[in-house]
Every structure is written in C-alpha cells, then in structure tokens.
Amino acid sequence: MASTKNVELNKSQNAELELPCIKCSGKTTHKVLVSVDIRGEETDGDWSLQWCDDYQIVECGGCKTKSFRNVSSNSEDYYRISDTEYEYDELELLYPSRIEGRKTLENEEHYLPVKVRGIYKETLGALNNNSPILAGIGLRALIETICKEKNAEGGNLYAKIGDLVVKQILTPAGSSILHKIRTLGNDAAHEVKPHSEKQLGLAMEVVEHVLNDIYIIPTKVDTEFGS
Numbered sequence: 001m002a003s004t005k006n007v008e009l010n011k012s013q014n015a016e017l018e019l020p021c022i023k024c025s026g027k028t029t030h031k032v033l034v035s036v037d038i039r040g041e042e043t044d045g046d047w048s049l050q051w052c053d054d055y056q057i058v059e060c061g062g063c064k065t066k067s068f069r070n071v072s073s074n075s076e077d078y079y080r081i082s083d084t085e086y087e088y089d090e091l092e093l094l095y096p097s098r099i100e101g102r103k104t105l106e107n108e109e110h111y112l113p114v115k116v117r118g119i120y121k122e123t124l125g126a127l128n129n130n131s132p133i134l135a136g137i138g139l140r141a142l143i144e145t146i147c148k149e150k151n152a153e154g155g156n157l158y159a160k161i162g163d164l165v166v167k168q169i170l171t172p173a174g175s176s177i178l179h180k181i182r183t184l185g186n187d188a189a190h191e192v193k194p195h196s197e198k199q200l201g202l203a204m205e206v207v208e209h210v211l212n213d214i215y216i217i218p219t220k221v222d223t224e225f226g227s
C-alpha cells in the first residue's frame with residue numbers, strides 16, 4: 001500500500017462560491033481569500049483511492065464577513081446523476097456554522113441582560129450546529145430566564161408566562177406563542193424528542209421578537225429619549 005499527498009497553497013484563491021452568510025440573509029457570493037488545498041492518493045495493487053481536502057478562508061461579497069470553509073471528497077463517495085454520469089459527494093463544513101436565511105439579533109445582543117444573553121448565544125449555537133434537542137431545551141431555558149429576570153410570579157412556567165401578561169411585559173398573543181415554545185422545551189427535555197429545524201428556527205424567531213420588544217427596543221428608546 002502506497003500513499004501520496006500534495007499540499008498546495010492558494011490553489012483556489014479568488015474562486016467565487018455561493019454560500020449562506022452568517023450575517024446576510026440567504027446565500028451570497030463568497031470569495032476565497034486564502035486556501036490550503038490537499039490532494040492525495042492511496043494505492044494497493046489494482047485498487048486506488050483519490051481524495052481532496054480544501055481549507056479556505058472565505059469572505060462574503062456583501063457584508064465582508066470572513067469565515068472558514070472545509071470541503072472534502074473522495075473517489076469512493078459519488079452518486080449517479082444520469083445513466084452515464086456520476087457526481088462526487090462533497091462534504092462541506094462552514095465555521096461558524098449557519099442556517100441559510102436566518103438572521104440573528106446580530107450586533108444588538110449587548111442590550112440583553114448578561115444571563116439572557118449567555119443562554120441566547122448557546123441556544124443559537126445549538127440551533128446552528130444541528131443540535132435540535134439542545135436547541136429545544138435552550139429555548140425553554142431562555143423563557144425561564146426571561147421570567148426570572150422580570151420577576152414573574154407563579155408556581156410553574158405556565159403561571160409565570162401568564163404573570164408577564166399581567167405585568168404588561170408581554171402581550172396575550174406573545175404569551176400564547178411562548179406557551180407553544182414552553183411545551184416544545186418540555187418534549188425535548190423529558191422525552192428527548194428533537195424538533196425539526198424549521199420548528200426550532202421559527203420558535204427562535206419568536207423568542208428574538210420577544211427579546212427585541214422587552215429588552216432591546218426599550219433600552220434604545222431610553223438611550224435616545226431619556227427614561
């Protein structure tokens with residue numbers, strides 16, 4: 001058995017790729033700034049395997065945010081696209097990982113109370129890293145922390161969400177949505193049942209709206225107009 005490996009610097013430099021951006025919504029054109037491209041081959045008698053492993057620092061053409069991409073493939077992993085054609089199955093990893101089309105609270109996270117911000121960031125990480133059980137538990141923990149931070153009273157989370165409405169921190173419409181997310185976290189914690197990426201993405205969007213309404217906008221208004 002013999003193996004060869006060839007490391008080339010900047011082979012894919014300036015290449016343009018359509019990738020989901022961390023900040024922009026949807027896919028944008030990213031340019032490869034720097035790359036390390038590795039090509040290898042393993043042979044043993046008649047048998048051979050070729051593989052590629054590319055490491056790239058990429059930049060979004062819109063917001064100029066830099067991130068990291070690794071794409072790998074090998075001659076054994078391919079799928080058929082027609083009777084005579086095959087395509088190699090490429091594994092693409094992006095860091096920080098991202099869900100296409102999801103915008104976050106971005107640069108406004110600093111308006112959140114420290115505890116809320118910590119759980120928000122971890123939940124976002126779980127969501128972006130394809131960890132649906134942890135994301136579900138994180139969403140519930142976020143609601144629990146908001147309730148605690150706003151001194152919501154009640155023997156359980158159900159009652160506490162209700163108290164946020166009484167305290168006029170939350171609208172009745174907002175509370176009914178939080179109840180849905182509360183049960184979503186319940187399922188994740190007690191039955192270890194993951195929810196779909198779509199459900200969790202939507203739930204996160206709702207929680208982000210609540211965070212915006214009760215922390216971010218009031219703080220910005222206070223700063224601008226005085227409390």
Ligand SMILES: [Zn+2]
Nearest residue numbers: 021024060063
């Ligand atoms: Zn961008």
